Amino acid sequence: MMRRRILTVAGIAIFGCLTLMQAQRSYMPFHDDDDSPAPLPYDANEKTEWAFARLIYPSGRFYGTRGYATIDSPKADRQFSLGVRRLTRIHTRSKEEYISLDGDEVFKWPWLYAVETGHWTLTDDNCKKLREYLLRGGFLMTDDFHGTDEWEVFLSGMSRIFPDRAIVEIENSDAIFHVLYDLDERVQVPGLVNYPFHKTFEKDGVVPHWRAIYDDRGRIMVAMCFNQDNGDAWEWADSPRYPEKYASQAFRMGINYIIYSMTH
């Protein structure tokens, strides 16, 4: 009897919590539709010079629903591609491309974006493939990972890709901050979870970092946007509730990274 009562109370408590969580979510002024299939652009299959290539890597499940690699996609990818098309002369495809590390497909996409890399669980083959890709001239932008714990997870993967190369802070004078837009003054780009953006950091990732791994000729191979969430900024740039200054910087940063990867 006692046992049944405890189970009933616990069940009500759990239900209440879930209801509360859902209720809180509904109060957010955003519709988290990034995992909803967006309408396919009419020119989705156009053959272009550049397309948003999103790296699909092994990871756990985000809220038990899907892998971390596709967070914010496809809306962030397509909205950012719109920006690249509008603001530069890069011949840009409207639809993103998901790139796995299985096979050699990755070598056809010299610019890669990886989100939530604080959750990746790369295999040895993945590490080997990424290393080869980067040494041959590929470029990897990582984004949306925060705090000490996620950095450690990221590092555990990256140190297997490049055990012999240091991760360093990118100097302000580096071409990557000037190739198109001058980005000497940078702010922390917050994710959606920070709404209403009284604070812009997540976990203990208070200070944003722009870090990189360079090749032997001083060219950036891996650019890490640590303690920032440019993906959310791209995704919600169309919302009046997402601050313009963060969205602008995210677009400029992403475009600079692309043009850098096409020029260095």
Add this chain to the structure above:
Amino acid sequence: MFEFFFKYPATVFSKGQFVLLSAWPAWVLGLAIIAIAVGLGWNIRQRRGFLTGTRPVAIWLLETLLAALLLFLLWHPAISIATLRPQQNIVSVLIDDSRSMSLKEDGKTRLEQATSGLNGGVLDGLRKRFQVRLYRFGKDAERIDKTDKLTGAAPASRLGDSITAALADSSTLPLGAIVLLSDGADNSGGIDRNTIAQIRQRQIPIHTIGFGKEKVDRDVEISEVTLPARTLADARLAAEVTFRNFGYAGQKAKISVRDAGKVLATQEVTLKGEGSPQTEQVQFNAGIAGAKSYQFLIEPLAGESNTANNAVTRLVNVEGAKPRILYIEGEPRWEFKFIRRAVEDDRSLRLSTMLRTTQNKIYYQGFEDKKETEEGFPAKPEELFKFAGLVIGDVEANYFTPTQQELIREFANRRGGGVLFLGGRETLSDGGYQRSPLNELLPVKLLDRKDTFHRDPAKFELSPQGRDNIICRFDEHADRNVERWKKMPVLADFQEVGDAKPGAVVLAELNASGKRKSPYRPYARDVLGAVIALAGERLAGPRDGVDAENRARRRDQSSTSRRGAGQKLQTAV
């Protein structure tokens, strides 16, 4: 017999001129003969008596001939012959002092045979009648007083130059004849037409005395090596080596190129027809800057009678200056990055790039002087002509002002700069070049329509001309080079163009499914500039730039695509 009867040999008479020494003119002789013939005829007619038929005519003819002969002799016929006057004419004796004269035949060197012949009475005989001037010659003719000054060590024998020098040395003297003693092994390009005309103009007879066998039994000889007198450090050089063989037709031989003893390249060749000149191209890397003396050597074959003629050296000035190339690109493209990387690895070039990142912004790289980046694409000759090569990427013709278009044309025609067109979705036919002055520069005819650029895979094939052209060489060995081309990744995009213009050389052709074969890499070198159009081009692959790099490297541990880019730019310079 002829000489017994006529005192002089028949050749003298053939060269002489017939004259009548009588003071009376020759027409009087003719008139007298006619008069006598008429008189004799009249006489026989009056007094023929019993003579009938042809007999009086025969008698008249015989009498007339006898009378004509007597009259002819009265006119004093003679043969006039020009002959040298003893001790008043000079005879120049030129003796080949080159290394080939040191070859031994029948126990004596050719030079020893020549000197023993001269000292055995020929010179004394000449000196009795003429003033004799002795010369030895190799590269130049040099006056000597005795034959013991001959060494047989001169590196070359320039017959034409030496005869011309001997003629010039006696230009104010009564030079009667030249006696030339040589084995005829002229390894300095022979006697040109001008020299022969010059010698003929002087009307001096040249008497030649040859040494050595007319035909060598077993020998390989390099007769000529042609290569540029100047080049850039680390550039690839293509030398045309001309040689001939006797007795080795069908056999293999190895040509090597050496610099200070270090072997730069070797190439195995199959020796062709006996005695006929054979030319092969040998490619090698020029190496670091400096004055280089490259030795071209055919390694001695078994049983070769003369190995001294197997090697030739050529001087080349390898310049240390790094010429600048201007590359203008109309939009960010992956090959832009890989071209830049290729040139970074090239010690002989400097690349300055202008990239239109947005409609109103140009990203400059490789410009040390900030002033050069203030006004965009050069609009004055002094700004553009400081570059040695120009690469035009995906840029529409109208991006350049009429002045700039004319300047680019002048850059190739007047400055002698190289221009490389890369193709793209907004250039060539799609960029309106067919209606611009720049069309004149292109080695291909452009199609008069748009949508000529396709992001579809295409395979290229080397043409026969491309097979031998240095632009298309990734490997010293022609066959291996062809194999490497066959293994190259497919192009991920290409541009359709029309036929090659007259005078243009098609180095490779594109073969895209559903499209006609299109010239790829047509190449034209006019008087000054070199112009190359890449009708479908991905130096490192298109959106799969990394992939192309990858496949090239994985295949042979070197980046073929990158090397190709650098090579093209070197050619443009």
